[in-house]
Structure formats: C-alpha cells, structure tokens
Amino acid sequence: MSKINVDNITNIVVSGKSGAGKQPRIDVLVEEFGLEQLSTGDIFRSYLGKFNEYRYTGSLENFWNEDENQFISDDEIAKGLGTGDKDVILGMKAKYFVDKGLFVPDYITNALFESFFAKKDYRGQVLDGYPRTPEQSKFLLKILEKNNSKIDFVLLVDNTDERIIARTVKRRICPKCKKVYHLEYKPPKDGKCVCGAEVIQRFDDTEEKIRSRLNEFQDKALPALNYLKDKGISVVNVPGHLEEFTPENIKNSVMSEVEKLY
Numbered sequence: 148m149s150k151i152n153v154d155n156i157t158n159i160v161v162s163g164k165s166g167a168g169k170q171p172r173i174d175v176l177v178e179e180f181g182l183e184q185l186s187t188g189d190i191f192r193s194y195l196g197k198f199n200e201y202r203y204t205g206s207l208e209n210f211w212n213e214d215e216n217q218f219i220s221d222d223e224i225a226k227g228l229g230t231g232d233k234d235v236i237l238g239m240k241a242k243y244f245v246d247k248g249l250f251v252p253d254y255i256t257n258a259l260f261e262s263f264f265a266k267k268d269y270r271g272q273v274l275d276g277y278p279r280t281p282e283q284s285k286f287l288l289k290i291l292e293k294n295n296s297k298i299d300f301v302l303l304v305d306n307t308d309e310r311i312i313a314r315t316v317k318r319r320i321c322p323k324c325k326k327v328y329h330l331e332y333k334p335p336k337d338g339k340c341v342c343g344a345e346v347i348q349r350f351d352d353t354e355e356k357i358r359s360r361l362n363e364f365q366d367k368a369l370p371a372l373n374y375l376k377d378k379g380i381s382v383v384n385v386p387g388h389l390e391e392f393t394p395e396n397i398k399n400s401v402m403s404e405v406e407k408l409y
C-alpha cells in the first residue's frame with residue numbers, strides 16, 4: 148500500500164529530455180494517482196482542430212497587425228472570422244505561427260494551455276510538455292494561485308545524452324502502420340515491418356535533430372524547472388534507464404522516489 152493519500156495530489160509536472168523515457172512514467176502517475184495526462188501536443192492539436200472544423204477560407208494575415216507586430220483585438224478577429232467562439236480564435240492564433248513554421252510565442256502557448264486547463268478545473272492533471280520556458284512556469288504558478296490549485300511535485304526523468312542518442316538513432320518506424328522498431332532491441336526482419344512495408348528512420352531521429360532537442364532542454368526546459376524549484380516545488384528524480392525495463396520495475400522506480408516526499 149502506498150503511504151500517499153491519493154486525494155491530496157492535485158497536479159504533477161513531468162519533465163525530462165526528449166527521448167528520456169517520460170511516457171512510461173506518466174502512465175504510472177496516471178494509474179497510481181487517478182490523474183489525466185495533459186500534453187501540450189494534444190492541446191495544440193485540439194485547438195487547431197477546432198479552427199479547421201470551422202472551415203474559414205480567408206487569409207490569416209487579416210488578423211495580424213504588421214505595424215504593431217501583434218494580432219488585432221479579439222473583437223475584431225471575431226468580426227472577421229464571423230464567430231466569437233474563443234476556441235476557434237485561439238486555434239486561429241496557434242495556426243498562424245504553426246503554418247509559417249515559426250516558434251510559437253509563450254503568450255500563445257500560455258493562452259492555449261490556460262483555456263484547456265480551465266476546462267479541467269485546473270486539477271487532476273499530469274502536465275507533459277508544459278511549462279517549457281521560465282516564462283511559462285511563471286504563468287503556470289500565477290493561474291494555479293488564482294484558482295486555488297497547486298503542483299504537488301515535478302517528476303524529472305533522468306537520462307544521459309549519449310544513451311538517448313544511441314537509442315533514438317537506431318529507431319525505425321513503419322511508414323504504413325506506424326509500428327516502432329529498434330535495430331538492436333527490436334529489429335525488423337529483413338528490414339521489413341510485419342505488415343510487409345520497408346521500415347524507415349523518422350526525419351527527426353537523426354543525431355543532429357536529437358542534439359538540437361537536447362540543447363533546447365538545456366536552454367529552456369531546465370531553467371523552467373529551476374524556476375518551479377526556486378518557488379519551493381519539490382523535484383523528484385527518477386532514472387530513465389533501467390537494467391530491466393519491466394512494468395514492475397518502472398512503477399517501483401517511480402513510486403519509491405515519490406514516497407520519499409511524503
């Protein structure tokens with residue numbers, strides 16, 4: 148039996164380098180504490196989806212004020228779009244940057260996150276991919292305080308760059324059925340998936356792309372984490388690499404560290 152009173156856990160942040168092995172640990176937290184996973188990727192997909200469903204056919208440039216380098220007011224956007232639906236407006240703002248392949252600014256990511264988090268009553272979530280900059284950490288703490296909620300702790304999944312690179316460059320996927328293989332641990336037979344298609348390397352699984360994601364963690368996500376730590380939130384370190392990667396070992400390695408907090 149766990150010593151932790153599950154009802155006392157409000158929200159948990161999971162952090163770690165891309166490829167460190169966050170998902171199996173998120174699964175443990177979701178299961179053990181009865182939480183939901185709140186991923187930034189899902190939030191973006193959700194709002195972009197809402198905008199796409201609205202089927203606006205005009206140019207998004209109509210909503211950007213070039214001189215002031217910002218969006219026109221929400222009222223003006225609503226008039227131009229023909230709807231005051233807040234989710235559609237947020238989706239449009241996200242799409243504006245995503246379509247151009249631009250880095251989405253913090254104020255947009257924050258607005259999307261807050262809107263989605265509010266639908267969950269600011270509770271019961273494992274935050275994944277957020278906060279990713281110190282600015283986002285600051286914003287998160289502000290909305291938690293305003294809504295009488297909290298982050299109980301940050302779970303940091305530790306892994307070395309070398310191990311992540313070695314693991315990721317040997318990853319192969321099936322372009323047809325999306326099955327994931329690994330040249331060492333789960334080799335595809337004769338370079339082919341069980342469905343018959345030839346497996347390929349994902350375009351962002353090259354060493355260069357992985358190193359760039361690792362640098363991003365060092366430059367932004369780690370300072371975001373340190374910001375939370377400075378504000379008194381505990382950080383629980385768990386190993387991303389386990390000699391025996393079994394569900395039982397993963398669960399124990401997470402829960403034994405979390406229990407030390409309580």
Ligand SMILES: [Zn+2]
Nearest residue numbers: 321324340342
């Ligand atoms: Zn396949």
